[in-house]
Amino acid sequence: MRSSGRNSGSGNRNPRGAGGGQRGGKQKSSGRPRPEERRYDVGESSGRTGGGSGKPAGGGSRGAAARGGAKGGPKRPEGAKAGDARRGGRPQGPSRPRELDAKIEERNRARHSKPQIKLPKTFGEPEGERLQKVLARAGMGSRRACEELIDQRRVEVNGEVVTEQGLRVDPEQDEVKVDGLTVATQSYLFFALNKPAGVVSTMEDPDGRQCLGDYVTNRETRLFHVGRLDTETEGIILLTNHGELAHRLTHPRYGVRKTYLAAIQGPIPRDLGKQLKNGVRLEDGYARADHFKVVENTGKNYLVEVSLHEGRKHIVRRMLAEAGFPVDKLVRTSFGPIPLGDQKSGWLRRLTNTEVGMLMREVDL
Template structure:
């Protein structure tokens, strides 16, 4: 037996908080009866409707994809470009990416059909760390990287402090490789942060999401997360509350 709002959230219909609101507003039925009690628990055999639409309860799946460059982090693309879903033709469930990576950014991306899990990992308050390797135009001095560690002002506000590590520089090519770890997920955030300090990103790859890495995978390959990894991610997010 699971709480009704949790089942609705896991189906990807709404966040748990929104699901609770829908229940209180009388927009949820269980076995044809309107339910407004938040403590209500349901079993797999119960039929649930939200605003007249049946809730489909799929087996939950969790994938880790090494997204190549030139692929859209979306379920579909109106311009006909390749999306991350195209790497999963054998999966008959309605999976979608957790967050996104830019078209020109490669690296670690999680996909699932578990809406509550996705909301948990994407919410900024849970502070899940994401680590990127950036190839930069120019070789930033230490004071410039220090700005990123303190936070920089972007058009959508100040960034949270980042962890930054200079890995290498090539004076002949005038490029540098820098590792940066953030826990926010704003649009094109890493690229904008480096642009702000005057060192544009030439190439970007997400190397790590929490404790997960790309180990053993080539671009375009994926693997399923183990039940233990899924449990660890949940616990890690909830510790950040």
Template sequence: MNQEPTPAPEGVRLQKVLAAAGVASRRVVEQYIVEGRISVNGSVVTELGRRIDPENDQVQVDGTAIQLDVSKRYVMLNKPTGVVSTMRDENGRPDLRRFTADWDERLYNVGRLDADTSGLLILTNDGELAHVLAHPSFGVTKVYIAKVEGAVTAQTIAQLTKGIELEDGFIQADKARLLDSSRGASLVELTLHSGRNRIVRRMLAAVGHPVTELVRRQFGPLHLGTLPAGKTRELTKIERGALLTLARHDAPADLTPGDAQENE
């Protein structure tokens, strides 16, 4: 009697997947498994024979998400002023296509920055992550530096953190601090998690200090650093892990297609 062939085990060995993702060698990954440092879909894995589906399973090492799909690209852009945050502008204004030409993948922007606002913008082909990060209820923290008219006082800084009433509702900065004030202008750093349209400009105008220049220096765990205006770079492995961890941990439960928007 012919025996039925034994079906091949489903999935790929965890240590093979993580070695391919650049985490460490298979031998080192096996040690991580024994030490209980790796989790799959939120559960710690301790058996060396564990197999996973790299396309659907989520893996963390020491609490940091690991990018398993190497076809996904994550790029930081220091968007210059005068560029609109779209891949093709119907009015012929400068758009983001010039900054994606060097990448084989079709990259899209996560959220938006106004044409007259510069700074950190993420470009990616990871549609799921982009949708989560740009969703209004997600509330990723962003740090802006604004040059404003007039001498900002300590009382004004306190007012920004205490909160003000705008035409579309109450808003308060998570943090605010005065960086400099001289020659009739001030530099103010604002930390916000709101995704409301032009919120930084509207807040500062409401307290009597219209914005003349605005740059986003930080988006969640990502810092603009010394990246020059108009330049791009791929996120580092640590940055990718931090971004994926943030998105997986804090993704809004009511996420629905078509809701994503974030604009300053």
């Protein structure tokens, strides 16, 4: 009996001894959990444990419990993901409509945008440009030279002599004159071309013939010719972008005189000039010359000068032919106050400010 008692006692001790000796085994203790195994999370998962270890079902540890839902810490709302707490502690809610964002942005801009302050003219940009700057740009000299013109009282603005420096003018509206001649203060261009024979008096030709536009192809500003010359007639023709000046120079009301040299065959009567001045009857009415004289005579070859203010087609050729003297060659030597001079055939030159002023005075501009 003793031996059986000892055997039974030893059998009771062996499980404890075996459990204590198998610390490295896989068996888990059924007693109270160690501190590192205690559950710190509270909430829905408090009742879910894995086995008898006391750990959360998801295999959470102290660090995971502290991050997610330790007692006293922030609680995740129902339906929130675990990653929401890591990103900022607050779940992502539904985004606002774009219309609402646009209204908020518009309201903020209206709140912070300041109205534009309208300053009086004394504090704003002064109107117009300084007179000496306008004169210098028009080619009357340097600014210093233009100031001297003002000091010498040679400059007029809208009919009044300028006596002080610093006057501002509007180049588009005000009329500026120097020594009584109008200055082209705007961005106008004025050219004189010695048109060769065979050139068509148009800026473009659909048939591909040589025309006036071939001489100004490098100009950005569109130019147009003042009047016309016959294809076989040579001489001066004006090109400009000043529409009003071109209109007045060709209008019969202003009577701008044009002068021609014509080569004819003689002999001619002494009263030929008188006949032309009295008027020659043509199919479209009478045509009268303002001036006539014989420039050169070599045998039967005559070179005569004819001046008139009309601009009808082939007017000089028709007048002389009606008088009995067909024209062999015709050259226009002057247009109003602008002479051809020694300008070579086919050459283009820019008119000087003095010449532009003379043209404008000719037509009351």
